[in-house]
Amino acid sequence: MTQSVVVQVGQCGNQVGCRFWDLALREHAHVNKRGLYDEALSSFFRNVDLRKSDGGDCCVGGRIQHLKARAVLIDMEEGVVNGILQGPLREVFDSTQLLTDVSGSGNNWAVGHLTYGSAYREAIVNKLRKAAEHCDCLQCFFLIHSMGGGTGSGLGTRVLSLLEEEFPDVCRIVTAMYPSAEDDVITSPYNSVLAMRELTEHADCVLPVENQSLVDIVNKISVMSHGAKPGSVLRKDSTVTSGQGSLSPTEKPFDAMNNIVANLLLNITSSARFEGSLNMDLNEIAMNLVPFPRLHYLVPSLTPLYTLADVNIPTRRLDQMFSDAFSKDHQLIRADPKRSLYLACALMVRGNVQVSDLRRNIERLRPSLPFVSWNQEGWKTGLCSVPPVGHSHSLLALANNTCVKPTFMELRDRFTKLYRKKAHLHHYLDVDGMEQSIFSESLSSLSELIDEYHQLDATKARLIPDAPRLSIAR
Amino acid sequence: MSVVTVQLGQCGNQVGQELFDVISSDAQDGQRKTYSSVSRERFFRQTSQGGKKMRYNKNKAPRGFYYDCCYVGKVLKYFFFFLRVPDFEARAVLVDMEPKVINHSMNRAAKSGRWRYAEASHFSQKQGSGNNWANGFRVLGPRHRDAVEELVRREVEHCDVLAGFIPMMSVAGGTGSGVGTFVTQCLRDVYPSSFVLNHLTWPYGTGEVIVQNYNSVLTLAHLYQLSDALLVHENDAVHRICSQQLNLKQISFGDLNRVIAHQLAGVLQPALTPDSCGAYSGNPLGELVSALACHPEYKLLSACSIPQMASASIAFSTFSWPALLKHLRQMLIANTKMEEGIDWQVRPPPASAGRTSSLTAGGFNASLANLLILRGKDVYSAETGGFEDPAIYTSWLPPAEALSLWKSPVPFDKYEKSATLVSNSQALLRPLDDMVRKAWNMFASR
Numbered sequence: 001m002t003q004s005v006v007v008q009v010g011q012c013g014n015q016v017g018c019r020f021w022d023l024a025l026r027e028h029a030h031v032n033k034r035g036l037y038d039e040a041l042s043s044f045f046r047n048v049d050l051r052k053s054d055g056g057d058c059c060v061g062g063r064i065q066h067l068k069a070r071a072v073l074i075d076m077e078e079g080v081v082n083g084i085l086q087g088p089l090r091e092v093f094d095s096t097q098l099l100t101d102v103s104g105s106g107n108n109w110a111v112g113h114l115t116y117g118s119a120y121r122e123a124i125v126n127k128l129r130k131a132a133e134h135c136d137c138l139q140c141f142f143l144i145h146s147m148g149g150g151t152g153s154g155l156g157t158r159v160l161s162l163l164e165e166e167f168p169d170v171c172r173i174v175t176a177m178y179p180s181a182e183d184d185v186i187t188s189p190y191n192s193v194l195a196m197r198e199l200t201e202h203a204d205c206v207l208p209v210e211n212q213s214l215v216d217i218v219n220k221i222s223v224m225s226h227g228a229k230p231g232s233v234l235r236k237d238s239t240v241t242s243g244q245g246s247l248s249p250t251e252k253p254f255d256a257m258n259n260i261v262a263n264l265l266l267n268i269t270s271s272a273r274f275e276g277s278l279n280m281d282l283n284e285i286a287m288n289l290v291p292f293p294r295l296h297y298l299v300p301s302l303t304p305l306y307t308l309a310d311v312n313i314p315t316r317r318l319d320q321m322f323s324d325a326f327s328k329d330h331q332l333i334r335a336d337p338k339r340s341l342y343l344a345c346a347l348m349v350r351g352n353v354q355v356s357d358l359r360r361n362i363e364r365l366r367p368s369l370p371f372v373s374w375n376q377e378g379w380k381t382g383l384c385s386v387p388p389v390g391h392s393h394s395l396l397a398l399a400n401n402t403c404v405k406p407t408f409m410e411l412r413d414r415f416t417k418l419y420r421k422k423a424h425l426h427h428y429l430d431v432d433g434m435e436q437s438i439f440s441e442s443l444s445s446l447s448e449l450i451d452e453y454h455q456l457d458a459t460k461a462r463l464i465p466d467a468p469r470l471s472i473a474r
Numbered sequence: 475m476s477v478v479t480v481q482l483g484q485c486g487n488q489v490g491q492e493l494f495d496v497i498s499s500d501a502q503d504g505q506r507k508t509y510s511s512v513s514r515e516r517f518f519r520q521t522s523q524g525g526k527k528m529r530y531n532k533n534k535a536p537r538g539f540y541y542d543c544c545y546v547g548k549v550l551k552y553f554f555f556f557l558r559v560p561d562f563e564a565r566a567v568l569v570d571m572e573p574k575v576i577n578h579s580m581n582r583a584a585k586s587g588r589w590r591y592a593e594a595s596h597f598s599q600k601q602g603s604g605n606n607w608a609n610g611f612r613v614l615g616p617r618h619r620d621a622v623e624e625l626v627r628r629e630v631e632h633c634d635v636l637a638g639f640i641p642m643m644s645v646a647g648g649t650g651s652g653v654g655t656f657v658t659q660c661l662r663d664v665y666p667s668s669f670v671l672n673h674l675t676w677p678y679g680t681g682e683v684i685v686q687n688y689n690s691v692l693t694l695a696h697l698y699q700l701s702d703a704l705l706v707h708e709n710d711a712v713h714r715i716c717s718q719q720l721n722l723k724q725i726s727f728g729d730l731n732r733v734i735a736h737q738l739a740g741v742l743q744p745a746l747t748p749d750s751c752g753a754y755s756g757n758p759l760g761e762l763v764s765a766l767a768c769h770p771e772y773k774l775l776s777a778c779s780i781p782q783m784a785s786a787s788i789a790f791s792t793f794s795w796p797a798l799l800k801h802l803r804q805m806l807i808a809n810t811k812m813e814e815g816i817d818w819q820v821r822p823p824p825a826s827a828g829r830t831s832s833l834t835a836g837g838f839n840a841s842l843a844n845l846l847i848l849r850g851k852d853v854y855s856a857e858t859g860g861f862e863d864p865a866i867y868t869s870w871l872p873p874a875e876a877l878s879l880w881k882s883p884v885p886f887d888k889y890e891k892s893a894t895l896v897s898n899s900q901a902l903l904r905p906l907d908d909m910v911r912k913a914w915n916m917f918a919s920r
Contacts, residue, residue, distance in 0.1 A: 001572070001573060001574070001600060002572075002600050002601045039573070039574075136600065137600035137601055139601055275574050275575075275578055277488075277726060277727040277728070278484070278682070278727065279484055279572070279574060279575065279602070281572065281601070281602040281604060283601070283602065283604030283606075284602070284604050284605045284648075284683075286604075287604045287605045287606055287648075287685065288605055288683060288684040288685055289684070344684050354724045354725055354726040354727075355713075355725060355726060355727050355730070356713070356716075356717065356722075356723075356724055356725035356726070357724065359678065359680070359713065362680055362681070363680065366680065372919075373915070373919070374915045374916045374918070374919035375684065375916060376912070377679060377680045377681040377912070378681055378684040379680065379681035379682070379684065380681070380682070380683055380684050381681070381682055381683075383727075466911065466914075466915055467914065467915060467918035467919075469910075469911070469914055470914075
C-alpha cells in the first residue's frame with residue numbers, strides 16, 4: 001500500500017486541508033471498526049507511539065496509538081495555522097510539519113515565489129524530506145493552494161518546482177482554487193497567470209476548482225434542504241453537506257465549500273486505499289487522462305451532493321447520479337463539458353455499484369458526449385467497494401475536456417486588462433529577482449496552452465478519417 | 475500431469491481464484507474417484523498440515539479417531555467421530571504489483587474451506603504498474619524476475635510430472651499485460667520444453683482503461699512469439715452471456731469471472747483423449763495445443779460452452795446431445811457465444827464460392843481446428859458428425875485432422891450433459907481488428 005503526502009500552502013490551502021483531514025478521520029473511523037492501524041489508514045496517517053524514545057513510528061497491524069497526518073503545512077502568516085493548532089485537530093499535526101512566518105505575502109506572487117521561496121528553500125526541502133522518509137513507499141504529493149493570493153500561488157508553485165527537483169519520480173497532483181470574476185483580490189489575475197505557467201510546466205495533473213461553482217453548489221444544497229418535499233428528509237450526516245458529526249461543533253463560513261473539495265481528494269484516493277473489484281491507482285490517473293504532457297487540467301465533478309433518507313436506491317437514482325456527473329451544475333469549475341470536446345474521461349465509483357450499471361450508463365450517456373476522434377471510446381473506470389460516509393454510493397468524474405479553455409481565456413483577459421495599463425506592476429517589479437520578462441513569458445505560456453486546446457476543439461465537428469494502416473506485404 | 479497457474483494482475487488473480495473454486499467443487503461433488511483424484515493432482519497439492527480444518531461429517535466418510543492432547547480433544551474423541559480433512563493447496567503463483575487483490579483472493583479461497591492458496595506462493599509490491607505496459611515489461615518485470623522465478627520453481631518442484639503452465643492475465647492493464655508478458659518470456663527461457671498456454675481476458679470495447687488498446691496490441695504481439703497458444707475470453711461476450719443467458723439483473727465482475735472459470739474448467743478438467751488409451755489424459759495442455767495450434771501463425775483460441783443457465787434452472791431442464799451439439803455447431807458457425815439469439819440463417823458458403831477478401835464472408839466463421847469436449851451421461855453415443863463437415867474448415871486441413879474429440883463420462887459442474895468447444899477460428903478477428911484500429915488511431919494522432 002502506498003502513502004501520499006499532502007502539502008497545504010497559504011490560507012485557502014490550509015483551510016481546505018484542515019477540512020480534508022477532518023473528513024479523512026471521519027471516513028476511516030466509519031470503516032475501521034476494530035481500531036487497528038491498517039493499510040488504508042497508513043496511506044495518509046502515521047501511527048506514532050509517543051512513549052518510544054525515538055519518536056517511533058509503529059508499523060501496520062498494531063493498535064492505533066496516536067495518529068499523525070502525513071502533511072506539511074506552510075503559510076507565511078500565522079493566523080490560520082495557529083487556528084488549526086488550537087482547534088480539535090491539534091493532535092494530528094506536530095510542530096515539525098509546520099512552516100510559518102509572520103507577515104504574509106501581501107497578495108504578491110513575486111514575494112511568495114521569489115523572496116520567501118529562496119529564504120525558506122532549505123527549511124521546506126527538509127520538512128518535505130522528513131515527511132517522505134516516514135513513508136514506506138511514497139506515491140504521490142497532493143498540493144493544495146489558491147491561485148489568487150500571494151502565498152498560495154507564489155510559494156505554492158515554488159514548492160511544486162522543489163518537489164519536481166527533489167522527488168522526480170513521485171506524482172504531483174495539484175488542487176488549485178481559481179478565483180472567480182468577482183474576486184476580492186485585485187491582483188489575482190497577475191498571481192493566477194504567473195502561477196499557471198508553473199502548473200503547466202511542473203505538475204503531473206491539476207484539478208482546477210472555482211469558487212463560484214462551489215458557491216452555486218452549496219446554495220443548491222441549502223435550497224434542497226430547506227425547500228424539500230414533505231416526507232423526504234435530507235440526510236444530515238453525509239460528509240459532503242456538512243461537517244456535522246465531525247470534530248468541530250461550529251461551522252465556519254467557507255466550511256461547506258471546502259468540504260466539497262476535501263471530498264474530491266478523498267474520492268480520488270479511495271480506490272488506492274480500499275478494496276474494490278476494479279482498482280484504480282493514483283498513477284493510473286495521469287497515465288490515462290493526460291494525452292499530451294501540457295494538457296493535464298482535469299475538470300472534477302462530484303455526485304451525489306446530498307442524499308434523501310430513503311433506504312432503497314432504485315436503479316433510476318443510480319442512473320441519475322451518472323447523468324448529474326456530466327451536467328454543468330455539478331462541475332467544480334464554471335464550464336459545460338457537454339458542449340466541448342472530451343479528450344478523456346475517468347469515472348471513479350464508490351459503493352455498491354456493479355459493472356453492469358456502469359456499462360449501462362456509459363452506453364446511455366456516450367452518444368451525447370463529444371469525444372476526440374482518436375479516443376472515441378476512451379473511458380477509465382474504477383470500482384471501489386467502500387462507499388463514503390452517509391451515502392450508499394458516489395461517483396467522481398474527472399474529465400480532460402476543452403471546456404477549460406473559456407476559463408483560461410477569461411483569466412487571460414483579466415490579466416491583459418491590468419497589464420496593458422501596467423497597473424500594480426511596480427509592487428511585483430520591486431521584488432528582488434522579478435523581471436518584466438517573467439510576466440510576458442507567463443502570458444505566452446498561457447496563450448500557447450489555450451491554442452493547443454483550441455486546435456483540438458477545431459477537430460470537434462470534423463469527421464477525421466482513419467489514418468491509413470500499415471499494410472503487411474503479402 | 476500437474477499444471478502450474480501463474481495469476482498476474484487484478485484480473486488474473488480474481489479469475490484464477492474463481493477457477494480453482496469451480497475445479498475444487500466439481501472434483502468434490504460425489505464424483506467418481508479416478509476423476510476427482512486426477513483433477514486434484516492436476517491442480518492441487520495435498521499438505522500434511524491438514525489438522526486445522528476439522529469437519530464432523532458423519533454421513534459421507536468412513537469413521538476414524540483423531541488423537542489430540544488437549545482435554546477438549548479427548549472429550550470430543552470419546553463422544554464424536556472426526557474426519558481429518560486433507561488440506562488442498564492450489565498449484566498457483568500469485569503475482570501483482572499491489573497487495574490488495576492478492577490478499578482478497580487468498581482470504582476468499584481460505585473461506586471456502588475446500589482449498590486454499592499456499593502461504594508463501596504470492597508476490598506483491600506496494601505500488602501498481604499504473605496501466606503502463608512499458609513499466610510492467612521493462613521495469614517491474616526485470617526488477618522482480620528472480621523472486622517470481624523462485625516461486626515458480628518451488629511450485630514446479632512440488633509437481634511429479636509437469637504438464638505445463640497457464641499464465642492468466644488481462645491485456646488492458648499494466649501488471650497483467652506488461653509483467654505478464656515478461657513472466658511468460660521467463661517461463662519460456664527457464665522451461666523451454668514445457669507447454670505455455672496463456673489465458674487472456676480482453677476488455678470491454680467501450681473502454682475500461684483509456685490506453686487499453688496500446689497495452690493489448692503490445693501484449694499480443696509479444697505473446698504470439700512466446701506462447702504456445704492464447705485462449706481468449708472477451709468481457710463483452712461474457713457480459714452478454716450473463717445478461718441474456720443467465721438473466722442476471724445486476725452483473726458484477728464476480729459473475730463475469732465465474733462464467734469464465736466455468737468455461738475454462740470445462741476445458742481443463744480431466745477427459746479421455748484419443749491418445750490417452752482409456753485413461754484420463756496425462757498431457758492436457760500438450761494435446762490441446764497440438765490439436766488446435768496447428769500452424770505457428772494461428773494461435774488465437776476462443777471457447778464457448780453449452781448449456782449455460784442460471785443454477786436455479788438446471789434442475790428443471792433436460793438435455794439431449796443432438797440438441798446441444800446442433801446449437802453448439804451453429805454457435806461456432808455464426809460466431810456467437812450463447813444459445814440466445816443464434817442466427818440460424820448463417821450457413822457455410824458453398825464450395826464453389828472461392829476465397830473472399832472480407833474478414834468474414836456473410837457472417838460465417840471459418841475454423842482452422844476445433845476441439846470438442848463432451849462431458850456427462852451417454853457421452854459415447856453422442857453424434858458429432860456435424861463438426862466433421864468439411865465446409866466449416868479450411869481447405870488445407872482435412873476435417874479428420876481438424877476435429878479432435880475428448881470425452882468424459884463424469885458430469886461437470888452440476889450439468890448432466892455439457893459440451894465445451896475450443897476453436898481456432900475467425901471468431902476473434904473482428905475484436906482484434908477493432909483493437910488494432912483504435913490503437914493505430916490514437917498513435918497516429920498528431
